[in-house]
Amino acid sequence: MKAFEKNEKPRIGLYSTGLEAYWSQFPTLHDRLKGYGTFIEDKISQWGEVYNFGIVDNPEAGKKAGDYFNENKVDLIFCHAATYCNSASILPIHQRCNAKVVILNLQPAVNVNYEKATIEEWLAHCGACPVPEYCNAFNRAGIDYKVVSGLLGLAANPEFSMSNEITKDSPEARRAWQEIENWVKAATVKRTLMASRIGFLGNTYNGMLDMYSDFAMIQAQTGVHVEVLEMDDLDAQLQSVTEDNKNKTLDEIQDMFEISEDSPSEKLAKKPTQSQLDWSATVASAQDKLINKFNLNGLTYYYHGSAGSHFEQVQSGFIVGNSLLTSKHVPCAGEGDLKTDISMKICDILGLGGSFCEIVVADYNDGTILLGHDGPFHLDIAEGKPKLRGLGVYHGKQGTGVSVEAKVKTGPITTLGLTQTIDGKLKLIISEGISTDGPIMKIGNTQTPVKFTVDPDTYFEKWFALAPTHHCAMSIGKNTDIFKKVGYMLDIETVEVK
Structure with a gap:
C-alpha cells in the first residue's frame, strides 16, 4: 500500500569538549579529539541531520555554539565529553539554546595502555572526568540533562593512540549506541509531531x-x-x-x-x-x-x-x-x-x-x-x-x-x-x-x-x-x-x- 508520509528527520546538535590550554602543550590532542567527534557525527547521521560545531574549549566558543544550534533549530544536543573542559565553557551553550541535552561519556578504549601511556594519552581517555562538573552546573542552572556512558565503538585505532581502541563489538559500545539511536528516534517523534x-x-x-x-x-x-x-x-x-x-x-x-x-x-x-x-x-x-x-x-x-x-x-x-x-x-x-x-x-x-x-x-x-x-x-x-x-x-x-x-x-x-x-x-x-x-x-x-x-x-x-x-x-x-x-x-x- 502507498504510505502517506515519511517521518521528519530530526536536527541533532553535537559538540566535543576540550580545554584551550591543552592544545599548545599536546600538539596532536586537538585533532585526535576532533576525529572522535567526526566518528560520532557520521554514526548519528544514519538517523538524523547532524550539526557538529566541533570542539568547545572556552566560554566564547560556548556562546558561539549556542547561537549556532539556535540558528540550525536543533531538536537535541549531544555534548561529547572528549576530555576535560571547565563547565563555564559549555554552560553558555545551553543557556542560549533550550534543546534537550544528552552528555556522551564514551571512552575510546577498554583500558589505557598503562605501561606506555603519556599525559596526552590519559587526556584522550578521561572524558568521564568533567561529567560530574557538567551535571552540577546544569542542575544549578535549572537545565535538564541525561547521560549515556559506554565505549566509543571505533573499528580502527586512530593515529597516535597507544591503547587498543577497537571496541565496535564490545557490549558497552553496542549498549551505548543503542541508547544514542533511541535518543535520536525520540527526537524524530518530537519533530514529526510538530509537523x-x-x-x-x-x-x-x-x-x-x-x-x-x-x-x-x-x-x-x-x-x-x-x-x-x-x-x-x-x-x-x-x-x-x-x-x-x-x-x-x-x-x-x-x-x-x-x-x-x-x-x-x-x-x-x-x-x-x-x-x-x-x-x-x-x-x-x-x-x-x-x-x-x-x-x-x-x-x-x-x-x-x-x-x-x-x-x-x-x-x-x-x-x-x-x-x-x-x-x-x-x-x-x-x-x-x-x-x-x-x-x-x-x-x-x-x-x-x-x-x-x-x-x-x-x-x-x-x-x-x-x-x-x-x-x-x-x-x-x-x-x-x-x-x-x-x-x-x-x-x-x-x-x-x-x-x-x-x-x-x-x-x-x-x-x-x-x-x-x-x-x-x-x-x-x-x-x-x-x-x-x-x-x-x-x-x-x-x-x-x-x-x-x-x-x-x-x-x-x-x-x-x-x-x-x-x-x-x-x-x-x-x-x-x-x-x-x-x-x-x-x-x-x-x-x-x-
Missing part, C-alpha cells in the same frame, strides 16, 4: 468524559495541529469516488484481509456481503482522498448520526478504511479519542505499530487480559491475516457494516496510553507484556490476549490508579525505554505500570 496535522472528524462519543480533549492544550504540549472536519468534508470526497478508485481499494482489501464466513458463535457476525465490501471500499477511497486534501497525518473520528440517515450509512463504512489508513502511517482512533490517536502516532513514527485498544476481559485461568476494540487495527503488526466480518449491529453505536477481527502478533508488546491530569497536563502511561497465542472471540473485533508482568487484578489496580483514558495504543516489542525518552523530549510526565 503533524490530525483531523478531528465528527465529534466525541457522547458522555465519554475521558475522551474529551482541549485542542489548544494538545497543540501546546505536543505541537500537533488539529484540523476540525465535518462529515460534509468526507461526503464531498465520497461524491468524487470513481469505480476505478473503488476497485483498486477492493484489491487492497482482498490482499490485506481474509474474508470470513459466518461466525460460529455470534449470529450478528456474518460473512460480509459483496455490497458491504463495495461500500467499505468506496468509503475507504473517500477517506484516502480526505487525507490527501487536508494533508493529514492522523485521523480521530466518530459520528453518531440519526437513524437511517446518509451520514449514518457513511460512518458504517469507516472501520476497514481506517485500518488501511493506520497501516499507511495515518493512525485512526475511534470514538473521538484524540489523545490515543497521538499515542498511536508515536508508536507508528517509531515503526512499532500502534493499534487502537481497550481492556476487554480477563482470563484468570490463563493469567491474561484481552485487549482490543471494534476497530481500527494496525495491519502491520497482525498475527496472520486479519478477518473481515459483516456485523448486523455496531454495539453501542448506530448502523451496521464490516468490521476487522484480528490479533497482534505473538511476542513482547508495550501499551502506550495518553491521559490528561487535573492540572491540564498530558501524561504518558506505559506497560509491557507478552501477546500470547491464546484464543479470541469470533465477534468481529480486534482482540489480543496479553500476559503482563503481574497478575490481572494487580495490573488492573495499578493501571486504574493512574487515571488513564480507557483506550491505549498497542505496539510490538519492549519499548519502555524509548517511550520514556519520547516523554522527556516532549516534557510530558511518563509513568510505567509494572
